[in-house]
């Protein structure tokens with residue numbers, strides 16, 4: 340159960356459900372060539388988590404929500420292709436705590452309650468700036484016996 344929750348969170352292909360942070364910034368210390376273009380020092384760039392997580396150069400069938408891809412023996416995302424928590428020197432220091440919190444919260448909730456979407460066809464309403472937040476999601480909650 341717990342590792343299933345972990346996989347659901349990681350397989351954020353059903354954007355924007357779990358793509359909490361959309362982009363993260365970097366500033367070029369020296370001139371660089373990126374994506375075939377030359378950029379001067381001090382250029383500010385934003386790395387799009389969404390674009391990388393939905394790029395089929397890095398992910399097989401990226402639009403398909405498939406938490407079980409994480410179960411395939413030996414499966415490892417390609418280098419720098421799973422960046423929910425960023426990467427490199429500035430990788431999120433709270434990532435392990437965040438995963439423990441998410442998994443614990445889900446386990447506590449689902450142990451006590453059955454939770455379903457009120458309308459499975461209803462579009463997910465979100466607002467996105469630096470982070471994505473859900474603005475409306477009708478659910479039905481029943482206490483488990």
Ligand code: HEM
Pocket residue numbers: 359360362363364422423424425426427428429430431432433434436437
């Ligand atoms: C699901 C929850 C979270 C997500 C998706 C998330 C995501 C991120 C991302 C994408 C970055 C930028 C990394 C980069 O620039 O390479 C970041 C940085 C950071 N996060 Fe998180 N984070 C989460 C939870 C947390 C928690 C729980 C803490 C603290 C307890 C935390 C503390 C930080 C700090 C301090 C930085 C700045 C690190 C630096 O610039 O060196 N985050 N996070």
